Amino acid sequence: MQNRQEEKISQVVVTAVQMRDIEDRIFAAGMPVVALMEKVAGLIARRIQEIPPTPLFKGGYILSNSLQAEGFRVGILVGPGHNGGDALVVARELHFRGYEVWIYSPFSKLKELTSQHLQYAQSLGIPIYQTIEQLPDSDLLIDGLFGFGLERNLTDPIASAINQLNELSVPIYSIDLPSGLHTDTGEVLGTAIRATHTFCLGLWKLAFFQDQALEYLGKAELIDFDIPLADVEAVLKNAPSIKRIIPATALANLTLPRPQVTHKYKEGHLLLICGSRRYAGGAILTGLGARASGVGMLSIAVPESLKSLLVSHLPEAIIVGCPETETGAIAQLQLPEKTDLSSFNAIACGPGLTRDATPIVQEVINSDRPLILDADGLNILAQMGAIATLKKRLAVTVLTPHTGEFQRLFPDVPNAKHDRVQAVQEAAAQSKAIVLLKGARTAIANPQGAVWSIPESTPALARGGSGDVLTGLLGGLLAQAATKEIPVENIVVTAAWWHSQAGIIAAQERTELGVDAFTLTQYLIKVLSN
Ligand SMILES: NC(=O)C1=CN([C@@H]2O[C@H](COP(=O)(O)OP(=O)(O)OC[C@H]3O[C@@H](n4cnc5c(N)ncnc54)[C@H](O)[C@@H]3O)[C@@H](O)[C@H]2O)[C@@H](O)CC1
Numbered sequence: 001m002q003n004r005q006e007e008k009i010s011q012v013v014v015t016a017v018q019m020r021d022i023e024d025r026i027f028a029a030g031m032p033v034v035a036l037m038e039k040v041a042g043l044i045a046r047r048i049q050e051i052p053p054t055p056l057f058k059g060g061y062i063l064s065n066s067l068q069a070e071g072f073r074v075g076i077l078v079g080p081g082h083n084g085g086d087a088l089v090v091a092r093e094l095h096f097r098g099y100e101v102w103i104y105s106p107f108s109k110l111k112e113l114t115s116q117h118l119q120y121a122q123s124l125g126i127p128i129y130q131t132i133e134q135l136p137d138s139d140l141l142i143d144g145l146f147g148f149g150l151e152r153n154l155t156d157p158i159a160s161a162i163n164q165l166n167e168l169s170v171p172i173y174s175i176d177l178p179s180g181l182h183t184d185t186g187e188v189l190g191t192a193i194r195a196t197h198t199f200c201l202g203l204w205k206l207a208f209f210q211d212q213a214l215e216y217l218g219k220a221e222l223i224d225f226d227i228p229l230a231d232v233e234a235v236l237k238n239a240p241s242i243k244r245i246i247p248a249t250a251l252a253n254l255t256l257p258r259p260q261v262t263h264k265y266k267e268g269h270l271l272l273i274c275g276s277r278r279y280a281g282g283a284i285l286t287g288l289g290a291r292a293s294g295v296g297m298l299s300i301a302v303p304e305s306l307k308s309l310l311v312s313h314l315p316e317a318i319i320v321g322c323p324e325t326e327t328g329a330i331a332q333l334q335l336p337e338k339t340d341l342s343s344f345n346a347i348a349c350g351p352g353l354t355r356d357a358t359p360i361v362q363e364v365i366n367s368d369r370p371l372i373l374d375a376d377g378l379n380i381l382a383q384m385g386a387i388a389t390l391k392k393r394l395a396v397t398v399l400t401p402h403t404g405e406f407q408r409l410f411p412d413v414p415n416a417k418h419d420r421v422q423a424v425q426e427a428a429a430q431s432k433a434i435v436l437l438k439g440a441r442t443a444i445a446n447p448q449g450a451v452w453s454i455p456e457s458t459p460a461l462a463r464g465g466s467g468d469v470l471t472g473l474l475g476g477l478l479a480q481a482a483t484k485e486i487p488v489e490n491i492v493v494t495a496a497w498w499h500s501q502a503g504i505i506a507a508q509e510r511t512e513l514g515v516d517a518f519t520l521t522q523y524l525i526k527v528l529s530n
């Protein structure tokens with residue numbers, strides 16, 4: 001069970017500079033550097049002893065039992081800074097717990113504290129090697145080469161040593177972050193350790209939310225070492241916040257429980273505009289995503305020829321058949337009598353439209369309704385010039401691009417591949433929209449510069465139609481929230497988290513190959529009822 005301080009700490013995301021500033025405040029307040037290293041590395045050593053045996057480990061070792069630690073070989077990789085110091089404290093602790101420890105220390109110049117720990121390890125008789133060729137076999141490697149102090153590209157001989165270590169079929173546990181990764185962008189600086197598991201120390205570093213870092217991080221875990229919240233707040237107070245979403249935050253934005261006395265229009269009316277003769281299924285999936293949101297009323301505008309198909313899949317929805325172009329796209333919106341766009345609490349527009357549906361996208365952009373644009377809605381917006389068009393909008397806009405759509409929308413925003421977090425932040429600031437950039441770690445930004453990251457997902461969701469489900473779900477939540485004064489960015493975060501969780505649960509039950517978009521819609525409610 002997390003206490004409140006731990007829960008708050010687990011949502012904070014920092015850059016290397018911010019981490020250094022927070023650390024400096026702790027030291028300035030009187031915490032000795034050496035004591036902090038001892039505390040942090042002690043926690044890591046204990047976690048390593050708790051690691052349950054896995055098929056990766058040598059036959060049947062139970063690492064939590066010190067008697068059976070005997071004969072278990074742990075190689076400790078030591079760099080020149082305090083990351084190396086942490087690793088040496090771990091080496092010492094494991095040595096005393098009965099593990100067969102050796103040290104790889106290739107640097108001749110070490111920070112003083114690190115050097116002292118190395119000297120003590122040597123006095124204990126722990127073997128120390130300087131070159132990669134000398135290293136004995138091991139069952140586990142602990143990577144303490146570089147932490148957040150790495151600033152420049154790695155070069156030989158350490159770069160080729162890392163490459164060779166990656167080739168060994170031995171699990172690697174990285175301290176703080178895999179050596180070689182940039183702490184903020186997650187970029188590989190020359191080369192990097194491919195960790196099986198990473199113990200992120202104290203606060204989550206930005207790299208953990210960058211797609212390009214994921215294959216190096218392995219399973220990521222925060223080692224909380226009781227950083228005072230006051231120090232975190234003091235350093236972050238003037239910076240735009242970057243938050244890691246935890247279930248409690250996501251769930252708090254759902255309007256549950258519903259009031260006892262309510263009615264369908266009080267629970268939001270969503271208008272979905274989607275589908276074409278060519279992409280009929282996208283409209284169904286979007287509708288099913290909206291259904292799972294619990295929205296009070298759902299209207300779906302589709303080309304006339306899709307109407308009966310939609311009715312058969314979504315009998316509860318009002319299906320609005322619209323005149324269509326020769327190519328089977330919606331030509332114009334034809335709402336029922338006495339209905340206009342102001343009848344809806346939110347509009348979601350885009351899945352399956354094709355690029356022939358430009359007039360309808362223009363019409364909803366001109367409306368004063370909260371609007372979600374996705375898929376072809378985004379491609380059409382890109383053709384119009386996203387930033388100039390969106391700036392004129394009178395109501396909130398949410399954009400949900402994947403990387404390709406993002407680049408078409410924001411060709412002048414640099415670094416979409418290099419630094420997704422910064423890219424989404426800039427796009428939101430420039431367009432005044434809330435931007436959700438899809439990826440293995442979906443990032444959401446508001447125009448004020450705040451960013452939220454969804455820390456868990458599954459590659460099972462990398463399938464056609466997954467995004468349509470998200471658009472429907474988000475639309476339904478947004479329509480419900482419109483009557484309840486929940487900030488729109490909170491709703492976007494909740495929808496993205498919910499969608500990922502449904503994918504995760506579905507993949508656990510059905511494997512990563514078993515989560516087609518229709519199946520995904522069937523798992524959405526399970527996230528809440530589990
Ligand atoms: N943040 C905290 O509060 C704590 C941090 N600790 C540890 O301290 C680490 C940060 O320590 P440091 O600031 O000493 O930095 P690192 O240990 O990450 O490494 C920096 C060292 O590497 C050298 N270096 C940088 N780039 C290089 C390159 N390309 N090739 C060769 N050498 C290079 C630097 O000159 C410096 O000596 C954290 O990652 C963590 O492991 C813990 O000991 C305790 C608490």
Ligand SMILES: [K+]
Binds near residue numbers: 144146174176177
């Ligand atoms: K490391």
